[in-house]
Amino acid sequence: MDVVIRNANLADGQQGVDVAIEQGRIVAVGPRLAVQTGREIDADGDLLSAPFVDAHFHMDATLSYGLPRVNASGTLLEGIALWGELKPHLTQQALIERALQYCDWAVARGLLAIRSHVDICDDRLLAVEALLEVKRRVAPYLDLQLVAFPQDGVLRAPNALINLKRAIGMGVDVVGGIPHFERTMADGAESVRILCEYAADQGLMVDMHCDESDDPMSRHIETLAYQSNRLGLHGRVTGSHLTSMHSMDNYYVSKLLPLMREAGVNAIANPLINITLQGRHDTYPKRRGMTRVPEMLAAGIPVAFGHDCVMDPWYSLGSADMLEVAQMGLHVAQMTGQEAMRDCFRAVTSTPAAILGLQGYGVAPGCHADLVLLDAADPVEAIRLRAARRMVMRRGKIIAESPRAHARLSLPDRPDSVNFRLNR
Numbered sequence: 139m140d141v142v143i144r145n146a147n148l149a150d151g152q153q154g155v156d157v158a159i160e161q162g163r164i165v166a167v168g169p170r171l172a173v174q175t176g177r178e179i180d181a182d183g184d185l186l187s188a189p190f191v192d193a194h195f196h197m198d199a200t201l202s203y204g205l206p207r208v209n210a211s212g213t214l215l216e217g218i219a220l221w222g223e224l225k226p227h228l229t230q231q232a233l234i235e236r237a238l239q240y241c242d243w244a245v246a247r248g249l250l251a252i253r254s255h256v257d258i259c260d261d262r263l264l265a266v267e268a269l270l271e272v273k274r275r276v277a278p279y280l281d282l283q284l285v286a287f288p289q290d291g292v293l294r295a296p297n298a299l300i301n302l303k304r305a306i307g308m309g310v311d312v313v314g315g316i317p318h319f320e321r322t323m324a325d326g327a328e329s330v331r332i333l334c335e336y337a338a339d340q341g342l343m344v345d346m347h348c349d350e351s352d353d354p355m356s357r358h359i360e361t362l363a364y365q366s367n368r369l370g371l372h373g374r375v376t377g378s379h380l381t382s383m384h385s386m387d388n389y390y391v392s393k394l395l396p397l398m399r400e401a402g403v404n405a406i407a408n409p410l411i412n413i414t415l416q417g418r419h420d421t422y423p424k425r426r427g428m429t430r431v432p433e434m435l436a437a438g439i440p441v442a443f444g445h446d447c448v449m450d451p452w453y454s455l456g457s458a459d460m461l462e463v464a465q466m467g468l469h470v471a472q473m474t475g476q477e478a479m480r481d482c483f484r485a486v487t488s489t490p491a492a493i494l495g496l497q498g499y500g501v502a503p504g505c506h507a508d509l510v511l512l513d514a515a516d517p518v519e520a521i522r523l524r525a526a527r528r529m530v531m532r533r534g535k536i537i538a539e540s541p542r543a544h545a546r547l548s549l550p551d552r553p554d555s556v557n558f559r560l561n562r
């Protein structure tokens with residue numbers, strides 16, 4: 139046995155269990171394991187989880203905030219225009235450096251798998267080459283899955299479909315799309331058909347930016363579910379954002395959700411970005427814009443939360459902290475019940491792991507020893523505190539450590555300073 143982690147709580151509610159690790163894999167999980175090892179780690183009743191997974195990100199744009207200027211209106215459309223201004227000035231070296239820096243942040247936060255969209259509308263495919271290089275370089279410690287994303291519309295932008303297929307040929311994993319940004323509703327539906335047929339033909343997964351709009355008539359998710367069902371793509375198709383669903387008619391949604399469930403379509407909400415970008419044309423009341431998360435979960439549709447953006451043309455904040463994402467999702471969706479809060483933790487761990495198709499993910503015998511030890515007793519406390527990552531492990535090796543959150547108070551009405559752990 140290489141390592142045993144003693145006295146951990148697990149996200150499924152088990153308490154005080156030991157986890158034994160050998161050659162990068164978990165080999166046993168249970169109370170007071172009688173195993174000999176040279177190395178023991180005391181979890182001290184803290185939460186030991188499989189790592190965080192971000193199912194929706196843009197690593198080609200990350201950490202470019204302010205280049206060449208900031209988004210003045212704060213809208214999605216100005217963000218897309220701003221990204222268009224930046225694209226001709228991108229260099230591969232700068233892009234790789236920013237992406238690698240972001241991956242360092244991710245590792246420190248226990249985020250060890252990311253699905254990133256990469257814009258393929260630039261004929262040079264410079265961002266594709268750069269992120270494929272980043273994927274190779276981070277592979278020992280982070281799973282980076284890439285989506286060929288036609289930011290300017292696969293039908294609207296010249297060469298976009300050709301470029302998308304070139305990107306897939308170069309090693310990009312997933313077929314992307316953006317039907318609501320095509321010129322017409324009809325073109326949007328046509329783009330969904332073309333891209334799903336291509337994915338079915340190639341045996342690939344699909345993840346489209348779908349209905350990222352406050353327009354309740356933006357119903358491309360219906361077409362995405364239809365094509366997924368028709369082509370037998372169950373479980374392999376994901377609708378990202380789905381913000382128009384926030385504004386849709388309730389009766390229409392009562393028909394839509396069973397269609398999504400039947401077609402095996404996954405959903406990804408991006409709480410930080412949706413609450414920031416949507417509703418910008420509203421006065422008051424001002425819509426929140428995030429899709430109907432608890433309703434989809436109740437209908438049996440897997441829902442993950444993505445980070446989407448960190449310091450880029452669309453969003454000026456963010457820190458690779460999926461607990462911040464979960465906390466925002468919890469608040470915006472009013473998911474305050476005990477089980478709903480645990481759903482929010484699953485939305486940044488096991489659910490996106492399943493959407494990405496990660497192999498060997500989990501805290502069970504046979505799984506990779508990829509783990510994060512949080513300075514919290516359970517998933518709800520982890521979200522509440524945005525708990526420190528005491529330890530991040532990849533294939534049985536510790537790759538990041540952070541101290542527990544402590545405070546020392548020196549108060550005028552008390553003779554001695556006070557030391558305490560912030561989570562107890």
Ligand SMILES: [Zn+2]
Binds near residue numbers: 194196
């Ligand atoms: Zn996105």
